Amino acid sequence: MLTVALFASIFAGTRWGDASLTPNLALDLEGGTQIILRPVAEAEGRVTSETIDQAIAVIRQRVDASGVAEAEITSQGGNRIVVGLPGRPSEETLDLVRTSAQMEFRPVLVMGAATPTTPAEDEPAAEDGAQDPAVEDGAEDAAAAEDAAAAEDAAAEEPPSDEPGKASPDSPSDVAYYVTPAVQAEFDALDCTLPENRTGGVPGDPEKAVVACDLEGLSKFILGPVEIPGSEIATATSGLGTTQTGASTGQWVVNLEFTSKGTPRFTEVTTRLATSTPPLNQFAVVLDALVISAPSVNEVIPNGQAQISGSFTRETAATLANQLNFGSLPISFEEQSVEQISATLGSEQLEKGLIAGVFGLLLVVVYSLFQYRTLGLVTVASLLVAAVVTYGIIALLSWVQGYRLSLPGVAGIIVAIGITADSFIVYFERIRDELRDGRTLGAAIEKGWERARRTILASDAVNFTAAIVLYLLAVGGVRGFAFTLGLTTLVDLLVVFMFTHPLMVLLGRTRFFANGHPASGLDPRRLGVDVPHYAGRGRVRQPETQGGSSTTRQPVTVGAPGASGQTIAERRAAARAAQAAAAPPHDPPTTVDDAPTDGRPEGSDR
Template sequence: MAPPTRRRRPGRTLLVLLGIVLTVFGSVFVGTKVSNASWTPGLALDLEGGTQLILTPVSSAGTPTSEDINQAISVIRQRVDASGVSEAEISRQGQRNIVVSLPGTPSQETLDLVRKSSQMDFRPVLAVDVGSPAPEPTATPTDSPTDTPTEEATPEPSASASATADGSVAGTVPGATTPTPEPSPSASSGAQSPSDAAYYLTPEVQQQFEDLDCSAEGALAGGEPGAADKAFVTCDTDGVYKYALGPIEIPGTQIDSATSGLQVLPNGGVGTEWVVNIKFTNAGTTTFAKTTERLLAQQPPQNQFAMVLDGLVISAPQVNTVIPNGQAEISGDFTQATAATLAQQLNFGSLPLTFQVESEQRVSATLGSEQLQAGLVAGLIGLVLVVIYSFLQYRALAILTVGSLVVAGVLTYGVIALLSWTQGYRLSLPGVAGLIIAIGITADSFIVYFERIRDELRDGRTLPAAVERGWDRARRTILASDAVNLLAAVVLYALSVGGVRGFAFTLGLTTVIDVIVVFLFTHPMMEIIARTRFWGGGHPLSGLDPRRLGAPERTRYVGRGKVVTGPRSTAGPEDAVEDEPVTDRKVPTPVGTGGMTIAERRAAERAAARRADAPTDAPQTTEGND
């Protein structure tokens, strides 16, 4: 007796796929009603055109160095990315020029953001809080912030260290608390103290501070540094913390130099901790001495001063001692890279650097449109060839191939439209090339699956049994192949820049969609059509005819002492017996018996003996007794 087979419910699997498709397109539909979503995916610069600006950094302190130009490109890229514009191209042209290409029609605010000059200044910290509001706070705020470790990629120090008598300053990241502002004593000169939170944190500033969400779109784009004699509310460059800052005390132009390196120990040796050393000008030395003297008497976090570059806080060290000589050392959880980054930012911000617009013009996408049309024609030709090959090779079974390709295309289009709305993704010409290649990747998965099924039919199994056994073998091959493609796409995306990343992204996306379609559409549909008369009965045009596949003739027992010699149909009353190989039980099969049961083998032996004594034109169907 054959063991019971697993009960399949392909209809439920198809409903899961339908739910995914409806979720994707439903989200885009809702976005078109409540936001700026569109059914047309966004196009990159090479397909849509855009605006190109050529900027030349100008400094009154001299000619900007190559490092200054690179830092300027980094600052502009951060501005553009934070403004929500994706697929922008920012590159260096010649020795001094910077070329910024923005796809589509950027807003005037974005263009002004790119053109504006950078400025650094030092401001006292009045209040600190987490960058995005928590829905349900679970901890009571305290008066003293705690040290919070951050990732190595952040340029802001993350652990406190004690200052030395020669004027070093310990870098620290403030905790996620907002201390209650307390009045600070005025300076001895009678002027208002920059650390006087009660004076500068007016109800209006306090409301701005509470409403600021550093995770909101455009919050990290930077902006105007604010009035020099007013309080200023901003975020850090990572969007982790938000600050309420006092008026400007030290402009960036009073920084003479900034370097990074290993800490020099008091005995003259070299330690293992990476630090940033700042040297101020004569004017900056005097101002910084007074600032550190005042901040030393404040309570956290008002004993910190924020370094503000391009309207964002790049570091907020805590003062642990008075620094009279204008030479400060910032220490903390620095790596070599993060220390060097902070030093470059300080040097860049110390320059009175402005951007002179050499040219601003619209860039057409004529060449890109022609290439897109050529690419779409090539993709259409490839799709037609795949369909023709499928019908020649698999006949009516190719209908399932075409249906799977249609489902994959619809799902891919919906996901790209959704990403264009939610993530600002723009489809570039290399991305279109990745979509065209996906046709071959998806077709490969179908071919592997169909050939596994046909191999099982050649071994004499029925179609339902061949589908299950072929799927068990094919899915491992499909997953291994798609895993290799996905790994290659991830590595290519991580190591490449520009348009190549667009190719890698679409290649990885379509690989994931291929797995979804094969598992949630192709296999369930194959289980359904295997139960139909056309495919399950082995019609010559179904692509699953055992005779056309070369299945060997077999003598089999059909009941009542009858045996039949000939190719087995892909469906029939013997399905329950033939489903037994699906359990993968290792049962020894006698040589020459073809895997028949004992009753079949005995009936076949008796039939063979009778045929040996019968005339040559005797029929092949013989009756016998068990």
């Protein structure tokens, strides 16, 4: 029933979902996409082996969290990172690899329309916080002409000054100090409607004001210095927003929780912003030099828990949460190349591995049939059931969890053939031992199962523990081997308990096996049931015969009278006497008259 339910789920997924009857394959068996990342020019001097290793760890966490398994992430040349993703990864997964995800929280100083502006157009935005002032159709041409004229005049003039208007700032929201003429000119000329201005980049100087666009190109900002770095985020999760009464808003949001160090700093920031006028009451969440959200602060947030809302979908909210949850890359990278790679070498190795697996399986089948006769067919049937269940579980995991089968994973499945066959051999040998002790087949199956069950559980527990340790400590392909090894160990237990033992109980009720047919593998004569043997603890099993056939056997204690009323010494003496009687006749030895056996003179009283 479990197998039927398993494959019914997969068939339902193929009809109403994106499931497949075949498991997804990893990079070494299917090929995929290879991305090479190199540090940006500004970060070249900070590249070390430690920063590369840290960046690899962050990228691996992001990729694993996106549901892509068996990705290969390595360093190249000491300053580049090679990321291999199996199959055709989604754009969201590729963005997780490409994005540095360096997070900053900066106060908003000026907010305006996304198009290029003049100082006169920008002043109302700084005063009333208008996020997207409308531009009348008739004024577009005039505005364009004014921008062109302003650009010509600026080319002939001296560059605007970058000196602040006062000696020191009153706070990070001090517009007079941070909005220098140079910053204002950069803000005026920025056009956030152009896609090339919304690709992100290297974050600006954390001590100075910066100009940035939002993700969707609807607004542009002048932002103050960094007040809280992204490293102070403890956790980030995505979900549907809720009101104060607990009702769902129906909008996807990202929930942030700051560390113990970042919480008091965030409380200080929200205390200042809550009493400011728009847009100075807003703080910008900046990701790779792009503003992903600029929420207003209406009250002090003392517990370090914030919520980012905006035009999120379920996928984009989850992607952002993953980026923030796994921290920032130590340095910024840019994409050097993207190419598709094939799986020619892996396919050849898979073919050879499958040939080896089939050959090993045939050896197990031949041994089982030779050693256990018809009983060996139970081993074959159990192996087939285990193979079907394993295949179904891997196909199901490929659908619901994004699991991908790699070449090391195939090796783990091949190794499991021996583990599974070993469980059946232990069980069969326990049954045969009980038959040698004189039990009927039905009793031998139950007693043998009690003994074999403990051994099988202990053996599989060791294998499963080893698989867990290997999975936790290893990376890459070795984890694939550990996963399939642990999976097939659990399948072995499932098959032995749910299939092999019940099948043996049913077979024990048939005449073919119960009567010990020579071809059954349970033939009493082949097992030595009619031969006396040592049973341990000073006991010898002796068969009793009726009509020439063996029926039951009773234990005879060594050194005590047996069923024949003789001790072992007496039986040995009788055996020697019988051997002497059978010897050829020869001259009798010289004898003396019989005397009393106790050595006293003849005729004396006892």
